[in-house]
Amino acid sequence: MTALSYNSLHHSSPQAADQIFVIVQHWIVGHAPVGLQPLLAILLSVVAIVGGFGLLFAITTILERKGLGRIQNRYGPNRVGFFGSLQPIADAIKSLTKEDIVPQTADKLVHLLAPILLVLAAFSVYAVLPVGRNMVLVNLDAGVLFFFAIGSVTEVAVFMAGWSSRNKYSLLGAMRAIAQMISYEVPLILSSLTVIMATGSLSTVSIVEKQAGYTGILPHWFIFTPWGFAGFVLFMIAATAESNRSPFDLPEGESEIIAGYYIEYSGFKFALFFLGEYLGMFAISGLAITLFLGGWNAPLPFLTWVPSYLWFFAKLLTLIVAFIWVRGTLPRLRMDQLMNFAWKFMLPMALLNLITAAVWHFMPAGPVRWLVSIVLVVVPYTVLGRNQMHKGHLEKRVYRFAE
Amino acid sequence: MLFTIFAALTVAGAVAAISLRNLVHSVLSLILAFAGLAAVYLLLGAQFIGFAQILVYVGAVAILIVFTILLTRNDGTFGHSSQASWNLGALIVIAVFGTLAWAIHSSTALHHAPPPQPEATMQQIGTALMVRFALPLEVIGLLLTAALIGAATIALHEKQERP
Amino acid sequence: MTPLSSCLLLSSLLFSVGFAGVLMRRNAILILIGIELMLNAANLNFIAFWRYGSAPEALTGVMFVIFSIGVAAAEAAVGLALIISIYRHRKTTQIDRMNSMRG
Numbered sequence: 001m002t003a004l005s006y007n008s009l010h011h012s013s014p015q016a017a018d019q020i021f022v023i024v025q026h027w028i029v030g031h032a033p034v035g036l037q038p039l040l041a042i043l044l045s046v047v048a049i050v051g052g053f054g055l056l057f058a059i060t061t062i063l064e065r066k067g068l069g070r071i072q073n074r075y076g077p078n079r080v081g082f083f084g085s086l087q088p089i090a091d092a093i094k095s096l097t098k099e100d101i102v103p104q105t106a107d108k109l110v111h112l113l114a115p116i117l118l119v120l121a122a123f124s125v126y127a128v129l130p131v132g133r134n135m136v137l138v139n140l141d142a143g144v145l146f147f148f149a150i151g152s153v154t155e156v157a158v159f160m161a162g163w164s165s166r167n168k169y170s171l172l173g174a175m176r177a178i179a180q181m182i183s184y185e186v187p188l189i190l191s192s193l194t195v196i197m198a199t200g201s202l203s204t205v206s207i208v209e210k211q212a213g214y215t216g217i218l219p220h221w222f223i224f225t226p227w228g229f230a231g232f233v234l235f236m237i238a239a240t241a242e243s244n245r246s247p248f249d250l251p252e253g254e255s256e257i258i259a260g261y262y263i264e265y266s267g268f269k270f271a272l273f274f275l276g277e278y279l280g281m282f283a284i285s286g287l288a289i290t291l292f293l294g295g296w297n298a299p300l301p302f303l304t305w306v307p308s309y310l311w312f313f314a315k316l317l318t319l320i321v322a323f324i325w326v327r328g329t330l331p332r333l334r335m336d337q338l339m340n341f342a343w344k345f346m347l348p349m350a351l352l353n354l355i356t357a358a359v360w361h362f363m364p365a366g367p368v369r370w371l372v373s374i375v376l377v378v379v380p381y382t383v384l385g386r387n388q389m390h391k392g393h394l395e396k397r398v399y400r401f402a403e
Numbered sequence: 404m405l406f407t408i409f410a411a412l413t414v415a416g417a418v419a420a421i422s423l424r425n426l427v428h429s430v431l432s433l434i435l436a437f438a439g440l441a442a443v444y445l446l447l448g449a450q451f452i453g454f455a456q457i458l459v460y461v462g463a464v465a466i467l468i469v470f471t472i473l474l475t476r477n478d479g480t481f482g483h484s485s486q487a488s489w490n491l492g493a494l495i496v497i498a499v500f501g502t503l504a505w506a507i508h509s510s511t512a513l514h515h516a517p518p519p520q521p522e523a524t525m526q527q528i529g530t531a532l533m534v535r536f537a538l539p540l541e542v543i544g545l546l547l548t549a550a551l552i553g554a555a556t557i558a559l560h561e562k563q564e565r566p
Numbered sequence: 567m568t569p570l571s572s573c574l575l576l577s578s579l580l581f582s583v584g585f586a587g588v589l590m591r592r593n594a595i596l597i598l599i600g601i602e603l604m605l606n607a608a609n610l611n612f613i614a615f616w617r618y619g620s621a622p623e624a625l626t627g628v629m630f631v632i633f634s635i636g637v638a639a640a641e642a643a644v645g646l647a648l649i650i651s652i653y654r655h656r657k658t659t660q661i662d663r664m665n666s667m668r669g
Contacts, residue, residue, distance in 0.1 A: 110431065141525050142450050149454040152462025156434055159469055163427055175473065178466055185462075202525045406569070410576045417580055417603050421587030426595060433599055436580075440606055443576070447617045452609075452631050459635050464602065464642045471595060471646040475653040492589035496582050503578035507571050517569050521622030531625045532632070539629075543636045550640035554647035 018307040021048065022134050045137045049126045056316070057278050058088035064324050071328030091271075098267035103165060106264065110164035115265065115272035118157035122279035124150045128204050129286045132296045132309030136205055143204040144196060147287055148189055151242070154280060155181050158251075161273070162261035173260025176335065177251035180241055183342040184248075188238035190350035191231040194357035195222055195291045204287075208295030217301060221294035226373035227357040230381075232292040234350050236319075239288060241342070243281040245323060247330040250338060285319040286312075345384050352380045406446055413439030426472045434465045448520050451528055573614035581607035594649045594659045598642065605638045 016023070025044050032040045062077070062085060069076025077084035102111055128143035130136040140146050155178050162174020196202060199210045213220045222228035241248040252260035262273040289295060293315050296308035333341070356376040363369040416436030420429045437460040444453035532540050580603055587600025609631045616627025653659055 110428075140450070142454055145451065145454045145458070149457040149462065152458055155466055156431075156461060159466070160431065163469075163473075171473070175470075178470070182463075182466065200526075200529075406572065410572070413576065414579050414583065417583040420599055420603070421583060421591060421596060426593070429596060429599060433602070436603065437606070440580075440610060443573075443610065444613055447573070447613050449613050449616070449628055449631075452613060452628060452635075455632065455635055456609075459639050460602070460606075463639060467642055467646050468595060468599065471649055474650055475595075475659050489590055492586065495589060496586040499585060500578060500582035503581070504575060507574045507578065510571075515568075517618050518622070521617065523622075523625060523628055527625060528628060528632075531629060536629050536633075539633055543633050547636060547640050550644050554643040557644070558647040558650045 018133055018309075020307075021132070021309070042137065049137065050123060052131075053123075053126060053279060053282055054275075056282060056313075057275055058092075060278055060282075060320055061091065062087050063320070064327075067321070067324045068328050071325070095271035096268055100267040100269060101264075103167070103264050105166045107164040107166070110160050111264075112269075114157050114161035114164060115262075115269045115276065117160065118154055118276035119272050119279070121150050121153040121157060122276045122283065125283045126279075126286070129283065129290060130205050130208050130295055131286070131312045132307065135296075135309060139203055139205045142202045144192065144202045144207075144287075144291075147204075147283075148185075151280075151284070152185065154276070157276075158261050161265070165261070165264035167264050169257040169259075170261050170263045173251045173257050173263070176257075177244060177261055180244070180248060180251065180338060180342075183339060184238040184241035184346070187234055187342065187346035187350040188242060190347070191234040191238065191353060192287070192291050194227050194231045194353055197354070197357050198222060198228075198361065204290050204295075208290055208297065211294040212297050214301040219294055219297060219299055219301075221292065221297070223292045223294075225360060226370065226377045227353050227360055228292055230349065230353050230356070230377045232288065234346060234353065235288050235292065236322075238346060239281075239284040240323065240326065241338075242284055243277065245281065246327040247333050248338060249332060250335060281323060282316065282320070285316055285323075288319065289315045341388070345388050348384060349380060352376065406443065409439045409442040409446065412436075413443065427469070430465055430468050430472065433468070434461050437461050437465065449523060451523065451525060568618075570614055570618040573610060573618075577607045577610040577614065579607075580604075580610065592660050594652070594661050595646075597661065598645050598649070601645075602638065602642065605634065605641075609634050 025041060025048075028044060029037050029041045065087070066076040066084065077087040080086040080090045102108060125147050127137040128140055128146050130139075158177045158181070159174050162170045162172075162177070165171075195207060199207050201207060201210070211219070211221050218224060223232045240246075244251050250256075252262075257263075262270060265273055289312060296312040298304045298306060298308075298311055356373050359376060360369060360373050363372065413436050416432045416434070416439055419432035420436060423429045423432060437456060441453045441456040441461075444456060584600040584603030584607060587603065588597050591597060591600070612627040612630045612634070616622055616625070619627065649659055
């Protein structure tokens with residue numbers, strides 16, 4: 001509750017719309033007995049996070065199905081409600097009323113705990129995401145570290161799901177998912193390190209505050225610097241891989257291993273996996289917004305009257321649409337391509353990007369700094385990219401662990 | 404109160420980790436122990452260490468162990484040693500714990516009132532790492548790089564040597 | 567019981583449990599788990615003495631744990647790679663069957 005400072009509210013009376021949720025929360029908390037106030041405040045924020053992002057999940061499922069349908073020249077769901085708009089409710093009823101099947105040989109306890117752990121971890125990371133001005137559950141001093149630490153717990157949940165099902169496809173899917181998540185966690189963290197270097201802080205709130213302000217009409221977001229742009233692109237590629245979305249959806253590649261690690265889940269537990277996966281995608285997009293896209297800051301100086309949380313969710317929806325677009329456009333990678341891309345392209349690019357950020361930091365502002373930084377981004381990109389294009393896809397495949 | 408709960412979780416996880424027959428269950432209990440210990444660190448005010456504990460131990464070390472278990476296909480469950488050496492081991496462990504507990508109990512240095520919560524902000528830790536502990540930081544970077552390369556070369560090697 | 571001594575007691579319990587794992591189990595992976603537990607017990611001691619010790623502003627305990635976590639990660643990676651490598655040759659992870667020097 002540290003971020004909800006009381007005195008800042010009194011200064012912001014013209015921005016009542018901006019602070020409406022904070023004011024409402026304080027109003028409700030003010031009616032509770034003093035001892036319960038901190039607990040109630042946290043509880044209210046948790047309810048808001050669960051409700052808000054749960055609603056976003058419902059919206060995204062229908063958006064994704066309609067969008068993919070359009071990309072693939074078909075209609076998508078169009079029977080329930082107005083143009084299929086009530087489809088998420090129908091889906092929810094279906095998954096709640098379906099029979100819950102647990103395989104006979106499954107490890108029952110681990111099988112049950114896996115989806116719960118996944119959803120818990122997915123929801124916990126929202127605690128440090130600032131969705132609006134003064135709207136963050138806890139302003140941790142080590143917020144970004146908290147995000148990555150809790151994010152790595154999903155790997156454990158994925159393994160638990162894949163292993164406890166006692167199914168070869170689910171185990172293969174889990175192994176693929178974990179290998180992929182570990183490989184892409186490295187460039188993910190390295191690319192966000194540039195922002196931490198620039199701001200000198202791991203707190204998400206102060207990272208957003210450092211990106212406030214404008215030069216002319218250009219906001220001070222980190223994406224509008226050479227290293228920030230490269231970092232954002234690397235971050236988003238790694239985020240796609242982290243959330244197991246196409247073109248990195250090998251862990252659940254239908255044509256090879258049916259549904260991957262959640263093949264033996266049905267009914268409500270399957271819905272939990274679905275929810276956890278989408279929540280992970282929203283969370284990592286939210287972190288990308290916080291780190292590179294200015295958080296809840298308005299993109300143009302004359303648009304600051306629009307409430308801050310609306311900007312956050314507008315940016316989030318933009319990123320979600322981009323995810324759906326990519327999913328409808330790109331084919332799935334092969335396992336060796338995936339690993340080569342992570343270790344031979346993403347990792348060196350992310351490391352060089354750190355150097356670019358340092359050069360940017362120590363050079364005096366001006367066109368020379370821009371030129372040097374752009375060269376430092378473009379040249380390695382060209383070299384590494386050409387290297388990847390020439391080798392890589394004509395090699396003979398080696399099966400190392402298959403004997 | 405919270406400390407007791409997390410301490411109990413940690414010890415329960417640790418005991419389960421070394422006594423369960425199924426290796427995967429062992430690792431899952433080990434993760435519980437690591438998480439409980441991370442919570443204890445947070446209670447003690449070491450935020451950075453608590454999160455680093457989760458990131459490194461739960462996210463990396465436990466996952467590495469899991470991978471090793473799956474790659475080594477351990478079907479024989481005779482993880483326990485023979486009765487005689489088991490008895491001897493139990494004796495040694497009880498003696499070690501008894502000595503440690505006795506030392507803690509009889510020490511007079513521990514019986515002063517706890518000082519106020521010390522500060523360990525990220526800023527302070529970063530400055531300390533970059534100024535006072537710069538050389539150890541470089542050494543640990545070198546060590547980790549060497550370990551990375553070494554582990555990779557040890558684990559994926561020699562295709563032609565096999566008959 | 568002061569908070570410091572309860573922390574130390576927890577740490578010595580953890581150490582003993584890890585030690586028991588090393589002494590009583592014959593599986594290389596479980597022995598590694600035991601070693602990790604003992605390292606964690608040592609880390610807890612450092613943090614406890616930093617929290618309740620005399621000069622917390624020097625951050626020595628915290629720094630030591632940071633380096634110790636790094637060393638433990640390296641140790642786990644190399645140890646597990648060795649276990650995989652040995653398994654390839656001898657098809658076992660039981661250490662009392664790894665008793666020959668021939669690879």
